[in-house]
Amino acid sequence: NAGVTQTPKFQVLKTGQSMTLQCAQDMNHNSMYWYRQDPGMGLRLIYYSASEGTTDKGEVPNGYNVSRLNKREFSLRLESAAPSQTSVYFCASSAVGGGGEQFFGPGTRLTVL
Amino acid sequence: AQSVTQPDIHITVSEGASLELRCNYSYGATPYLFWYVQSPGQGLQLLLKYFSGDTLVQGIKGFEAEFKRSQSSFNLRKPSVHWSDAAEYFCAVASKSSGDKLTFGTGTRLAVRP
Numbered sequence: 001n002a003g004v005t006q007t008p009k010f011q012v013l014k015t016g017q018s019m020t021l022q023c024a025q026d027m028n029h030n031s032m033y034w035y036r037q038d039p040g041m042g043l044r045l046i047y048y049s050a051s052e053g054t055t056d057k058g059e060v061p062n063g064y065n066v067s068r069l070n071k072r073e074f075s076l077r078l079e080s081a082a083p084s085q086t087s088v089y090f091c092a093s094s095a096v097g098g099g100g101e102q103f104f105g106p107g108t109r110l111t112v113l
Numbered sequence: 114a115q116s117v118t119q120p121d122i123h124i125t126v127s128e129g130a131s132l133e134l135r136c137n138y139s140y141g142a143t144p145y146l147f148w149y150v151q152s153p154g155q156g157l158q159l160l161l162k163y164f165s166g167d168t169l170v171q172g173i174k175g176f177e178a179e180f181k182r183s184q185s186s187f188n189l190r191k192p193s194v195h196w197s198d199a200a201e202y203f204c205a206v207a208s209k210s211s212g213d214k215l216t217f218g219t220g221t222r223l224a225v226r227p
Contacts (some may be wrong), residue, residue, distance in 0.1 A: 031213050042217040094213045102215060104156035
């Protein structure tokens, strides 16, 4: 099993460009999450999806959209990238009733110039 | 709202020395508590978790943590640190009311002196 996979690993964008970060999990988990990690701030939740067909905002949703394409896949879209969105993005998944135990992907390092 | 505080941003210990990383949480009921480790350039890996029962929990790589309700703490310990333990460590909390959503601390970066 691959666990949680993310593409791409690295990306450089210019201000105003758009892009989609892809995430997939093969653990049959219902819940999926997108976080951003910035120095000194830990991980902050952007959006999450408790089940296929549902999505909810987390702590820092502004400037992002998500799509839960099916049970396996959860994508994060930046419609008009800004330098403030320079960060490392992590996708995670968990089983319902797992009490919060989440499994993380390797991350995408995004730079917006 | 639940919150997590990791008061130490950076810690350096000598190889073979003992380690304790501090974590304090704020939540009214019994929380679910986690420690994750992140090696450079990697994702997060679960070290250990506390849901209920025995307040001393054992994890992978020789780590343990103790839940102390009276102090709202969940400190991570290791009796003898190895150079490969150099990484960033995150404490996190969840609860029944938050579902599976985690709230993370800001992390403690551990350096190991040869």
